[in-house]
Amino acid sequence: MMPRACVFCGNDAVPMTKEHIFANWIAGLYGHMPTGISQIVDTNGVVRVWGTRVFQDRIGIVCENCNGGWMSQLEGRVSQILGPIIKSGWTSSLSPVSQSDIAFWAVKTAFVMDHMYREERLIPDSEYRAFYDARQPLPSHMVWIAERSNPADNLASSLKEQVLEIQVPSNNQDLAARISDDIAAGARIYRVTFSVGHLAVQVFGHTLPTTFDVTEGPGNHEFTRRIWPASSQTIIWPPPRPIEDIGGLRGLHEMFGETSLPRIPRPIQQSNRKARRAARRTSNHLDTNQ
Ligand SMILES: [Zn+2]
Numbered sequence: 001m002m003p004r005a006c007v008f009c010g011n012d013a014v015p016m017t018k019e020h021i022f023a024n025w026i027a028g029l030y031g032h033m034p035t036g037i038s039q040i041v042d043t044n045g046v047v048r049v050w051g052t053r054v055f056q057d058r059i060g061i062v063c064e065n066c067n068g069g070w071m072s073q074l075e076g077r078v079s080q081i082l083g084p085i086i087k088s089g090w091t092s093s094l095s096p097v098s099q100s101d102i103a104f105w106a107v108k109t110a111f112v113m114d115h116m117y118r119e120e121r122l123i124p125d126s127e128y129r130a131f132y133d134a135r136q137p138l139p140s141h142m143v144w145i146a147e148r149s150n151p152a153d154n155l156a157s158s159l160k161e162q163v164l165e166i167q168v169p170s171n172n173q174d175l176a177a178r179i180s181d182d183i184a185a186g187a188r189i190y191r192v193t194f195s196v197g198h199l200a201v202q203v204f205g206h207t208l209p210t211t212f213d214v215t216e217g218p219g220n221h222e223f224t225r226r227i228w229p230a231s232s233q234t235i236i237w238p239p240p241r242p243i244e245d246i247g248g249l250r251g252l253h254e255m256f257g258e259t260s261l262p263r264i265p266r267p268i269q270q271s272n273r274k275a276r277r278a279a280r281r282t283s284n285h286l287d288t289n290q
Helices: 024-029 064-068 070-088 095-113 125-134 173-184 248-253 273-278
Strands: 016-020 037-041 048-050 056-062 093-096 140-146 154-162 189-196 197-207 211-212 225-228 235-237 286-288
Touching: 024 070, 024 211, 048 286, 056 064, 056 095, 056 173, 064 070, 070 093, 070 095, 070 197, 093 095, 095 140, 095 154, 095 189, 095 197, 189 225, 197 248, 225 235, 273 286
Parallel strands: 037 154
Antiparallel strands: 016 056, 037 048, 093 235, 140 197, 140 225, 154 189, 189 197, 211 286
């Protein structure tokens, strides 16, 4: 069933249109009728193959103003730089502006993907509206890009997960207590990791009132480049090593948890068994950003 109002702008007075998960310019990289598979791993860890024709999945969640307006302009801005990265893995230098545009596209794509299986929605509706109002990733978002060296026929994959267990520096238990309270009160921490062709992306976001930063482990820079918040300098993609060296997309999804710091107790506030099952153990190492 199509929602009555646009998930981004909330408009219910103009017709809804069907939005491609991946825009036509991406399918066009692979020819008129690309062959291959695209898959999504849901919050229960179940792998589902998208549609029968790769890149042709569409969902009716956005209005024609958004689809033909800012979303179309965004796709136009990123297609020139992302095309050669996705299709051929070309080494590319990304200016701060390009980093911001790609991060904008990455968050938009993650948000649209989250509606693929609506019963397992991960990202709160309020995030869509805030993102639309800002027309850029939110200050609470963090976006990394990485390289998949050998996509073979797996042209697109996605993993999404609610983060329920995080790590904080042992000297900052006050932060731990605040985050734990926020989560118990309904705040959400989420991450979506996806790949398309040679490009792999992780979007991390949260609705916590607390500001924090995810500290990257010493080895992370081998595999990832952070593009949001954008750096002030041009960066080079790809990083030195591909995600195949850390277990592929799943490895990238889980790579920000390799510390031995004390963990915030996992909040027990899921109301049903399915949600508990869905809440996979994950961890992140957090620092205050203030
Ligand atoms: Zn709209």
